[in-house]
Amino acid sequence: MTKTYAVIGDPIDHSLSPAIHNSAYLFLGLDCIYIAYRIPSRELEFGIESLKKIGISGFNVTIPHKVDMMQLLNEADEECILVGATNTVLNNDGNLKGYNTDVDGFLDPIRKRKIDCRDSDVLLIGAGGAARAIVAAFSREKAGKITVTNRTEERAHSLIRFAHKLGLQSDYTDLKNAGEIAGNYKFIVNATSVGLKGVGCPISTRNIKKDAIVYDIVYMPVETPLIEESKNQGATIIYGWEMLLAQAMKSFEIFLKIPAPYEAMKLTLLGRF
Ligand SMILES: NC(=O)c1ccc[n+]([C@@H]2O[C@H](COP(=O)([O-])OP(=O)(O)OC[C@H]3O[C@@H](n4cnc5c(N)ncnc54)[C@H](OP(=O)(O)O)[C@@H]3O)[C@@H](O)[C@H]2O)c1
Structure with missing residues:
Protein backbone atom coordinates (compact mmCIF):
# COMPACT_ATOMS: atom_id res chain seq x y z
CA MET A 1 0.00 0.00 0.00
CA THR A 2 1.23 3.51 -0.79
CA LYS A 3 2.63 5.22 2.28
CA THR A 4 1.61 8.84 2.77
CA TYR A 5 3.72 11.48 4.51
CA ALA A 6 3.06 15.19 5.03
CA VAL A 7 4.34 18.50 6.30
CA ILE A 8 1.91 20.46 8.46
CA GLY A 9 2.05 24.18 9.20
CA ASP A 10 0.54 27.51 8.29
CA PRO A 11 1.48 28.97 5.83
CA ILE A 12 2.63 25.88 3.97
CA ASP A 13 2.24 26.73 0.25
CA HIS A 14 5.93 27.51 -0.25
CA SER A 15 7.33 24.56 1.72
CA LEU A 16 10.18 22.81 -0.07
CA SER A 17 9.65 19.57 1.88
CA PRO A 18 7.23 17.89 -0.59
CA ALA A 19 9.68 18.42 -3.47
CA ILE A 20 12.68 17.15 -1.46
CA HIS A 21 10.96 14.04 -0.07
CA ASN A 22 9.10 13.14 -3.29
CA SER A 23 12.35 13.32 -5.26
CA ALA A 24 13.91 10.86 -2.80
CA TYR A 25 10.95 8.44 -3.23
CA LEU A 26 11.20 8.71 -7.00
CA PHE A 27 14.97 8.21 -6.97
CA LEU A 28 14.68 5.07 -4.83
CA GLY A 29 11.51 3.80 -6.53
CA LEU A 30 9.53 3.86 -3.26
CA ASP A 31 5.75 3.64 -3.21
CA CYS A 32 5.39 6.76 -1.07
CA ILE A 33 3.89 10.21 -1.47
CA TYR A 34 4.52 13.40 0.52
CA ILE A 35 1.99 16.24 0.70
CA ALA A 36 1.73 19.72 2.24
CA TYR A 37 -1.24 20.10 4.58
CA ARG A 38 -2.20 23.50 5.93
CA ILE A 39 -3.39 23.38 9.52
CA PRO A 40 -4.22 26.78 11.03
CA SER A 41 -3.04 27.43 14.65
CA ARG A 42 -6.28 26.64 16.43
CA GLU A 43 -7.05 23.50 14.43
CA LEU A 44 -4.00 21.40 15.29
CA GLU A 45 -5.85 18.70 17.24
CA PHE A 46 -8.52 18.33 14.57
CA GLY A 47 -5.87 18.31 11.84
CA ILE A 48 -3.90 15.54 13.56
CA GLU A 49 -7.06 13.43 13.94
CA SER A 50 -7.66 13.83 10.18
CA LEU A 51 -4.11 12.67 9.44
CA LYS A 52 -4.60 9.63 11.67
CA LYS A 53 -7.86 8.82 9.85
CA ILE A 54 -6.13 8.71 6.48
CA GLY A 55 -3.46 6.45 7.98
CA ILE A 56 -0.58 8.93 7.61
CA SER A 57 2.73 7.12 8.07
CA GLY A 58 4.56 10.16 9.40
CA PHE A 59 4.74 13.93 9.11
CA ASN A 60 6.96 16.95 9.55
CA VAL A 61 5.87 19.89 11.64
CA THR A 62 6.67 23.52 10.98
CA ILE A 63 5.62 27.01 12.14
CA PRO A 64 3.41 27.48 14.19
CA HIS A 65 2.97 23.94 15.54
CA LYS A 66 6.42 22.70 16.62
CA VAL A 67 5.82 23.34 20.34
CA ASP A 68 2.05 22.67 20.56
CA MET A 69 2.50 19.33 18.77
CA MET A 70 4.36 18.07 21.86
CA GLN A 71 1.02 17.83 23.73
CA LEU A 72 -0.41 15.49 21.11
CA LEU A 73 2.41 12.95 21.09
CA ASN A 74 2.25 9.54 22.75
CA GLU A 75 6.04 9.35 22.92
CA ALA A 76 8.99 11.65 22.31
CA ASP A 77 12.68 11.00 21.81
CA GLU A 78 15.36 12.55 24.02
CA GLU A 79 16.22 15.46 21.67
CA CYS A 80 12.59 16.37 21.27
CA ILE A 81 12.06 16.52 25.05
CA LEU A 82 15.27 18.53 25.49
CA VAL A 83 14.28 21.17 22.92
CA GLY A 84 10.58 21.12 23.86
CA ALA A 85 9.57 21.06 20.20
CA THR A 86 9.09 18.45 17.50
CA ASN A 87 9.53 18.68 13.73
CA THR A 88 9.17 14.97 12.86
CA VAL A 89 6.38 12.60 13.92
CA LEU A 90 6.17 8.90 13.19
CA ASN A 91 2.73 7.26 13.26
CA ASN A 92 2.76 3.67 14.39
CA ASP A 93 -0.89 2.51 14.25
CA GLY A 94 -2.11 5.66 15.94
CA ASN A 95 0.81 5.90 18.37
CA LEU A 96 2.58 9.18 17.59
CA LYS A 97 6.28 9.45 18.39
CA GLY A 98 8.00 12.82 18.10
CA TYR A 99 11.59 13.57 17.11
CA ASN A 100 13.57 16.75 16.59
CA THR A 101 15.90 16.64 13.60
CA ASP A 102 16.74 20.37 13.73
CA TYR A 239 24.47 28.00 4.28
CA GLY A 240 20.89 27.65 5.51
CA TRP A 241 20.08 25.15 2.75
CA GLU A 242 22.64 22.74 4.22
CA MET A 243 20.70 22.58 7.50
CA LEU A 244 17.38 22.32 5.65
CA LEU A 245 18.67 19.38 3.62
CA ALA A 246 20.26 17.63 6.61
CA GLN A 247 17.13 17.84 8.76
CA ALA A 248 15.01 16.57 5.85
CA MET A 249 17.38 13.63 5.32
CA LYS A 250 17.19 12.75 9.00
CA SER A 251 13.38 12.87 8.91
CA PHE A 252 13.41 10.63 5.82
CA GLU A 253 15.56 8.11 7.69
CA ILE A 254 13.27 8.15 10.74
CA PHE A 255 10.25 7.61 8.46
CA LEU A 256 11.67 4.87 6.26
CA LYS A 257 14.66 3.46 8.15
CA ILE A 258 16.87 3.46 5.06
CA PRO A 259 19.66 5.91 4.11
CA ALA A 260 18.39 9.08 2.44
CA PRO A 261 19.69 9.74 -1.11
CA TYR A 262 21.78 12.88 -0.53
CA GLU A 263 22.51 13.85 -4.13
CA ALA A 264 18.91 13.46 -5.37
CA MET A 265 17.53 15.49 -2.47
CA LYS A 266 20.23 18.16 -2.79
CA LEU A 267 19.70 18.56 -6.55
CA THR A 268 15.96 18.99 -6.07
CA LEU A 269 16.41 21.47 -3.24
CA LEU A 270 18.98 23.61 -5.04
CA GLY A 271 16.89 23.47 -8.21
CA ARG A 272 14.09 25.19 -6.33
CA PHE A 273 16.10 28.32 -5.52
N1 LIG B 1 17.68 26.18 7.46
C1 LIG B 1 16.78 25.52 8.16
O1 LIG B 1 16.69 24.29 8.12
C2 LIG B 1 15.85 26.27 9.07
C3 LIG B 1 15.20 25.61 10.13
C4 LIG B 1 14.36 26.34 10.95
C5 LIG B 1 14.17 27.71 10.71
N2 LIG B 1 14.80 28.30 9.67
C6 LIG B 1 14.64 29.73 9.41
O2 LIG B 1 15.06 30.44 10.56
C7 LIG B 1 14.26 31.61 10.76
C8 LIG B 1 13.71 31.60 12.19
O3 LIG B 1 12.82 30.51 12.35
P1 LIG B 1 12.09 30.20 13.75
O4 LIG B 1 11.36 28.93 13.58
O5 LIG B 1 13.02 30.35 14.89
O6 LIG B 1 11.04 31.43 13.79
P2 LIG B 1 10.45 32.17 15.08
O7 LIG B 1 10.32 31.24 16.22
O8 LIG B 1 9.25 32.91 14.58
O9 LIG B 1 11.59 33.27 15.46
C9 LIG B 1 11.87 34.35 14.62
C10 LIG B 1 13.10 35.08 15.09
O10 LIG B 1 13.40 36.12 14.14
C11 LIG B 1 13.40 37.39 14.82
N3 LIG B 1 12.92 38.41 13.91
C12 LIG B 1 11.87 38.34 13.06
N4 LIG B 1 11.75 39.49 12.36
C13 LIG B 1 12.76 40.31 12.78
C14 LIG B 1 13.17 41.63 12.44
N5 LIG B 1 12.53 42.35 11.51
N6 LIG B 1 14.26 42.15 13.06
C15 LIG B 1 14.94 41.44 13.98
N7 LIG B 1 14.58 40.18 14.36
C16 LIG B 1 13.51 39.63 13.77
C17 LIG B 1 12.50 37.18 16.00
O11 LIG B 1 12.75 38.17 16.96
P3 LIG B 1 11.61 38.53 18.07
O12 LIG B 1 11.78 37.52 19.16
O13 LIG B 1 11.95 39.91 18.47
O14 LIG B 1 10.28 38.43 17.38
C18 LIG B 1 12.95 35.77 16.45
O15 LIG B 1 14.20 35.82 17.09
C19 LIG B 1 13.19 31.57 9.67
O16 LIG B 1 13.61 32.40 8.61
C20 LIG B 1 13.17 30.12 9.22
O17 LIG B 1 12.80 29.98 7.87
C21 LIG B 1 15.66 27.63 8.84
Whole structure:
Protein backbone atom coordinates (compact mmCIF):
# COMPACT_ATOMS: atom_id res chain seq x y z
CA MET A 1 0.00 0.00 0.00
CA THR A 2 1.23 3.51 -0.79
CA LYS A 3 2.63 5.22 2.28
CA THR A 4 1.61 8.84 2.77
CA TYR A 5 3.72 11.48 4.51
CA ALA A 6 3.06 15.19 5.03
CA VAL A 7 4.34 18.50 6.30
CA ILE A 8 1.91 20.46 8.46
CA GLY A 9 2.05 24.18 9.20
CA ASP A 10 0.54 27.51 8.29
CA PRO A 11 1.48 28.97 5.83
CA ILE A 12 2.63 25.88 3.97
CA ASP A 13 2.24 26.73 0.25
CA HIS A 14 5.93 27.51 -0.25
CA SER A 15 7.33 24.56 1.72
CA LEU A 16 10.18 22.81 -0.07
CA SER A 17 9.65 19.57 1.88
CA PRO A 18 7.23 17.89 -0.59
CA ALA A 19 9.68 18.42 -3.47
CA ILE A 20 12.68 17.15 -1.46
CA HIS A 21 10.96 14.04 -0.07
CA ASN A 22 9.10 13.14 -3.29
CA SER A 23 12.35 13.32 -5.26
CA ALA A 24 13.91 10.86 -2.80
CA TYR A 25 10.95 8.44 -3.23
CA LEU A 26 11.20 8.71 -7.00
CA PHE A 27 14.97 8.21 -6.97
CA LEU A 28 14.68 5.07 -4.83
CA GLY A 29 11.51 3.80 -6.53
CA LEU A 30 9.53 3.86 -3.26
CA ASP A 31 5.75 3.64 -3.21
CA CYS A 32 5.39 6.76 -1.07
CA ILE A 33 3.89 10.21 -1.47
CA TYR A 34 4.52 13.40 0.52
CA ILE A 35 1.99 16.24 0.70
CA ALA A 36 1.73 19.72 2.24
CA TYR A 37 -1.24 20.10 4.58
CA ARG A 38 -2.20 23.50 5.93
CA ILE A 39 -3.39 23.38 9.52
CA PRO A 40 -4.22 26.78 11.03
CA SER A 41 -3.04 27.43 14.65
CA ARG A 42 -6.28 26.64 16.43
CA GLU A 43 -7.05 23.50 14.43
CA LEU A 44 -4.00 21.40 15.29
CA GLU A 45 -5.85 18.70 17.24
CA PHE A 46 -8.52 18.33 14.57
CA GLY A 47 -5.87 18.31 11.84
CA ILE A 48 -3.90 15.54 13.56
CA GLU A 49 -7.06 13.43 13.94
CA SER A 50 -7.66 13.83 10.18
CA LEU A 51 -4.11 12.67 9.44
CA LYS A 52 -4.60 9.63 11.67
CA LYS A 53 -7.86 8.82 9.85
CA ILE A 54 -6.13 8.71 6.48
CA GLY A 55 -3.46 6.45 7.98
CA ILE A 56 -0.58 8.93 7.61
CA SER A 57 2.73 7.12 8.07
CA GLY A 58 4.56 10.16 9.40
CA PHE A 59 4.74 13.93 9.11
CA ASN A 60 6.96 16.95 9.55
CA VAL A 61 5.87 19.89 11.64
CA THR A 62 6.67 23.52 10.98
CA ILE A 63 5.62 27.01 12.14
CA PRO A 64 3.41 27.48 14.19
CA HIS A 65 2.97 23.94 15.54
CA LYS A 66 6.42 22.70 16.62
CA VAL A 67 5.82 23.34 20.34
CA ASP A 68 2.05 22.67 20.56
CA MET A 69 2.50 19.33 18.77
CA MET A 70 4.36 18.07 21.86
CA GLN A 71 1.02 17.83 23.73
CA LEU A 72 -0.41 15.49 21.11
CA LEU A 73 2.41 12.95 21.09
CA ASN A 74 2.25 9.54 22.75
CA GLU A 75 6.04 9.35 22.92
CA ALA A 76 8.99 11.65 22.31
CA ASP A 77 12.68 11.00 21.81
CA GLU A 78 15.36 12.55 24.02
CA GLU A 79 16.22 15.46 21.67
CA CYS A 80 12.59 16.37 21.27
CA ILE A 81 12.06 16.52 25.05
CA LEU A 82 15.27 18.53 25.49
CA VAL A 83 14.28 21.17 22.92
CA GLY A 84 10.58 21.12 23.86
CA ALA A 85 9.57 21.06 20.20
CA THR A 86 9.09 18.45 17.50
CA ASN A 87 9.53 18.68 13.73
CA THR A 88 9.17 14.97 12.86
CA VAL A 89 6.38 12.60 13.92
CA LEU A 90 6.17 8.90 13.19
CA ASN A 91 2.73 7.26 13.26
CA ASN A 92 2.76 3.67 14.39
CA ASP A 93 -0.89 2.51 14.25
CA GLY A 94 -2.11 5.66 15.94
CA ASN A 95 0.81 5.90 18.37
CA LEU A 96 2.58 9.18 17.59
CA LYS A 97 6.28 9.45 18.39
CA GLY A 98 8.00 12.82 18.10
CA TYR A 99 11.59 13.57 17.11
CA ASN A 100 13.57 16.75 16.59
CA THR A 101 15.90 16.64 13.60
CA ASP A 102 16.74 20.37 13.73
CA VAL A 103 19.51 19.73 16.29
CA ASP A 104 21.34 17.15 14.16
CA GLY A 105 20.38 19.02 11.00
CA PHE A 106 22.09 22.14 12.33
CA LEU A 107 25.22 20.25 13.37
CA ASP A 108 25.57 18.20 10.18
CA PRO A 109 27.24 20.91 8.00
CA ILE A 110 29.60 21.76 10.90
CA ARG A 111 30.59 18.10 11.23
CA LYS A 112 30.98 17.74 7.45
CA ARG A 113 33.58 20.54 7.59
CA LYS A 114 35.24 18.84 10.58
CA ILE A 115 34.89 22.01 12.65
CA ASP A 116 35.31 21.49 16.39
CA CYS A 117 32.81 23.45 18.49
CA ARG A 118 34.35 22.53 21.84
CA ASP A 119 35.00 25.64 23.98
CA SER A 120 34.19 27.92 21.02
CA ASP A 121 32.27 31.10 21.72
CA VAL A 122 29.06 31.69 19.81
CA LEU A 123 27.17 34.85 18.95
CA LEU A 124 23.58 33.72 18.40
CA ILE A 125 21.27 36.22 16.74
CA GLY A 126 17.62 35.34 17.36
CA ALA A 127 15.71 33.64 20.13
CA GLY A 128 12.81 31.86 18.42
CA GLY A 129 12.14 28.15 17.94
CA ALA A 130 15.14 27.47 15.72
CA ALA A 131 17.48 29.27 18.13
CA ARG A 132 16.39 26.88 20.88
CA ALA A 133 17.41 23.85 18.81
CA ILE A 134 20.72 25.61 18.06
CA VAL A 135 21.44 26.15 21.77
CA ALA A 136 20.71 22.45 22.37
CA ALA A 137 23.08 21.59 19.49
CA PHE A 138 25.95 23.71 20.86
CA SER A 139 25.39 22.29 24.34
CA ARG A 140 25.79 18.80 22.89
CA GLU A 141 29.06 19.84 21.27
CA LYS A 142 30.28 21.40 24.54
CA ALA A 143 30.72 24.88 23.07
CA GLY A 144 32.07 27.72 25.21
CA LYS A 145 29.94 30.80 25.89
CA ILE A 146 26.79 31.58 23.92
CA THR A 147 25.96 35.26 23.67
CA VAL A 148 22.35 35.76 22.67
CA THR A 149 21.03 38.87 20.97
CA ASN A 150 17.45 39.40 19.87
CA ARG A 151 15.04 42.15 18.87
CA THR A 152 12.78 41.27 21.82
CA GLU A 153 15.07 41.21 24.86
CA GLU A 154 12.79 39.08 27.04
CA ARG A 155 12.92 36.19 24.57
CA ALA A 156 16.71 36.35 24.60
CA HIS A 157 16.71 36.05 28.41
CA SER A 158 14.38 33.08 28.26
CA LEU A 159 16.79 31.39 25.81
CA ILE A 160 19.73 32.22 28.09
CA ARG A 161 17.90 30.50 30.99
CA PHE A 162 17.46 27.47 28.74
CA ALA A 163 21.20 27.50 27.90
CA HIS A 164 22.07 27.70 31.61
CA LYS A 165 19.77 24.74 32.26
CA LEU A 166 21.82 22.76 29.73
CA GLY A 167 25.01 23.73 31.54
CA LEU A 168 26.21 26.31 28.98
CA GLN A 169 27.69 29.69 29.82
CA SER A 170 25.42 32.27 28.26
CA ASP A 171 24.95 36.05 28.34
CA TYR A 172 23.06 38.80 26.58
CA THR A 173 24.04 41.62 24.28
CA ASP A 174 21.84 44.28 22.79
CA LEU A 175 21.14 43.83 19.05
CA LYS A 176 22.61 47.30 18.34
CA ASN A 177 25.86 46.31 20.05
CA ALA A 178 26.17 42.83 18.49
CA GLY A 179 28.09 43.96 15.41
CA GLU A 180 30.63 45.79 17.58
CA ILE A 181 31.56 42.62 19.49
CA ALA A 182 31.21 40.16 16.59
CA GLY A 183 35.00 40.00 16.24
CA ASN A 184 35.23 38.12 19.57
CA TYR A 185 33.36 35.02 18.36
CA LYS A 186 34.33 31.89 16.45
CA PHE A 187 30.70 31.20 15.47
CA ILE A 188 28.19 33.83 14.39
CA VAL A 189 24.78 32.28 13.78
CA ASN A 190 21.75 34.02 12.37
CA ALA A 191 18.56 32.37 13.61
CA THR A 192 16.26 35.31 12.90
CA SER A 193 14.22 35.61 9.73
CA VAL A 194 16.17 38.76 8.77
CA GLY A 195 17.71 38.26 5.33
CA LEU A 196 14.72 36.34 4.02
CA LYS A 197 14.03 37.33 0.40
CA GLY A 198 17.39 39.10 0.45
CA VAL A 199 16.14 41.90 2.71
CA GLY A 200 18.28 43.12 5.61
CA CYS A 201 21.36 42.05 7.51
CA PRO A 202 20.77 41.20 11.21
CA ILE A 203 24.02 42.81 12.46
CA SER A 204 26.81 44.99 11.18
CA THR A 205 29.51 42.74 9.72
CA ARG A 206 32.53 45.05 9.59
CA ASN A 207 34.16 43.51 12.71
CA ILE A 208 33.71 39.88 11.64
CA LYS A 209 37.13 38.25 11.40
CA LYS A 210 38.37 36.00 8.63
CA ASP A 211 38.76 33.03 10.97
CA ALA A 212 35.09 33.26 12.01
CA ILE A 213 32.39 30.84 10.88
CA VAL A 214 29.21 32.58 9.81
CA TYR A 215 26.19 30.28 9.72
CA ASP A 216 22.96 31.79 8.37
CA ILE A 217 20.00 29.43 8.75
CA VAL A 218 17.89 31.58 6.43
CA TYR A 219 17.93 29.62 3.17
CA MET A 220 15.97 31.84 0.78
CA PRO A 221 17.92 33.29 -0.96
CA VAL A 222 21.00 31.07 -0.79
CA GLU A 223 23.25 34.16 -0.58
CA THR A 224 21.69 36.34 2.11
CA PRO A 225 23.11 39.84 2.76
CA LEU A 226 24.80 38.47 5.92
CA ILE A 227 26.49 35.74 3.88
CA GLU A 228 27.58 38.12 1.12
CA GLU A 229 29.04 40.64 3.56
CA SER A 230 30.72 37.97 5.71
CA LYS A 231 32.30 36.44 2.60
CA ASN A 232 33.84 39.83 1.91
CA GLN A 233 35.31 39.72 5.42
CA GLY A 234 36.91 36.36 4.49
CA ALA A 235 34.83 34.28 6.94
CA THR A 236 33.93 30.61 6.46
CA ILE A 237 30.28 30.35 5.41
CA ILE A 238 27.68 27.71 6.26
CA TYR A 239 24.47 28.00 4.28
CA GLY A 240 20.89 27.65 5.51
CA TRP A 241 20.08 25.15 2.75
CA GLU A 242 22.64 22.74 4.22
CA MET A 243 20.70 22.58 7.50
CA LEU A 244 17.38 22.32 5.65
CA LEU A 245 18.67 19.38 3.62
CA ALA A 246 20.26 17.63 6.61
CA GLN A 247 17.13 17.84 8.76
CA ALA A 248 15.01 16.57 5.85
CA MET A 249 17.38 13.63 5.32
CA LYS A 250 17.19 12.75 9.00
CA SER A 251 13.38 12.87 8.91
CA PHE A 252 13.41 10.63 5.82
CA GLU A 253 15.56 8.11 7.69
CA ILE A 254 13.27 8.15 10.74
CA PHE A 255 10.25 7.61 8.46
CA LEU A 256 11.67 4.87 6.26
CA LYS A 257 14.66 3.46 8.15
CA ILE A 258 16.87 3.46 5.06
CA PRO A 259 19.66 5.91 4.11
CA ALA A 260 18.39 9.08 2.44
CA PRO A 261 19.69 9.74 -1.11
CA TYR A 262 21.78 12.88 -0.53
CA GLU A 263 22.51 13.85 -4.13
CA ALA A 264 18.91 13.46 -5.37
CA MET A 265 17.53 15.49 -2.47
CA LYS A 266 20.23 18.16 -2.79
CA LEU A 267 19.70 18.56 -6.55
CA THR A 268 15.96 18.99 -6.07
CA LEU A 269 16.41 21.47 -3.24
CA LEU A 270 18.98 23.61 -5.04
CA GLY A 271 16.89 23.47 -8.21
CA ARG A 272 14.09 25.19 -6.33
CA PHE A 273 16.10 28.32 -5.52
N1 LIG B 1 17.68 26.18 7.46
C1 LIG B 1 16.78 25.52 8.16
O1 LIG B 1 16.69 24.29 8.12
C2 LIG B 1 15.85 26.27 9.07
C3 LIG B 1 15.20 25.61 10.13
C4 LIG B 1 14.36 26.34 10.95
C5 LIG B 1 14.17 27.71 10.71
N2 LIG B 1 14.80 28.30 9.67
C6 LIG B 1 14.64 29.73 9.41
O2 LIG B 1 15.06 30.44 10.56
C7 LIG B 1 14.26 31.61 10.76
C8 LIG B 1 13.71 31.60 12.19
O3 LIG B 1 12.82 30.51 12.35
P1 LIG B 1 12.09 30.20 13.75
O4 LIG B 1 11.36 28.93 13.58
O5 LIG B 1 13.02 30.35 14.89
O6 LIG B 1 11.04 31.43 13.79
P2 LIG B 1 10.45 32.17 15.08
O7 LIG B 1 10.32 31.24 16.22
O8 LIG B 1 9.25 32.91 14.58
O9 LIG B 1 11.59 33.27 15.46
C9 LIG B 1 11.87 34.35 14.62
C10 LIG B 1 13.10 35.08 15.09
O10 LIG B 1 13.40 36.12 14.14
C11 LIG B 1 13.40 37.39 14.82
N3 LIG B 1 12.92 38.41 13.91
C12 LIG B 1 11.87 38.34 13.06
N4 LIG B 1 11.75 39.49 12.36
C13 LIG B 1 12.76 40.31 12.78
C14 LIG B 1 13.17 41.63 12.44
N5 LIG B 1 12.53 42.35 11.51
N6 LIG B 1 14.26 42.15 13.06
C15 LIG B 1 14.94 41.44 13.98
N7 LIG B 1 14.58 40.18 14.36
C16 LIG B 1 13.51 39.63 13.77
C17 LIG B 1 12.50 37.18 16.00
O11 LIG B 1 12.75 38.17 16.96
P3 LIG B 1 11.61 38.53 18.07
O12 LIG B 1 11.78 37.52 19.16
O13 LIG B 1 11.95 39.91 18.47
O14 LIG B 1 10.28 38.43 17.38
C18 LIG B 1 12.95 35.77 16.45
O15 LIG B 1 14.20 35.82 17.09
C19 LIG B 1 13.19 31.57 9.67
O16 LIG B 1 13.61 32.40 8.61
C20 LIG B 1 13.17 30.12 9.22
O17 LIG B 1 12.80 29.98 7.87
C21 LIG B 1 15.66 27.63 8.84
